[in-house]
Amino acid sequence: MDCLTLTGKNVKNVGLVAALMTSVAFFANAMSAEIDTDGDGMASFAELQVSYPELTEEMFGEIDTNGDGLVDDEEMAIAVELGNLAYAETDA
Numbered sequence: 001m002d003c004l005t006l007t008g009k010n011v012k013n014v015g016l017v018a019a020l021m022t023s024v025a026f027f028a029n030a031m032s033a034e035i036d037t038d039g040d041g042m043a044s045f046a047e048l049q050v051s052y053p054e055l056t057e058e059m060f061g062e063i064d065t066n067g068d069g070l071v072d073d074e075e076m077a078i079a080v081e082l083g084n085l086a087y088a089e090t091d092a
Helices: 003-028 045-051 057-063 073-081
Strands: none
Touching (some): 045 057, 057 073
């Protein structure tokens, strides 16, 4: 593998990581009160179902990657990035 190929892969990886981190940073500051109704910085299944009525417990379990029963900002950002949840339009 030549240096140019390696550099191209590194640049592509850096770009992907930067995009993901931007998405995570956006959601870290953007979990709206419309989703997080109790203000704890996390979204329960019931809270998410208000914005995503089609959400099933199985889907919630896939989004809740650490299995704590709550979706944090990072899990939410990843779910949106992967297309598991659409970005919720809010008035916040």
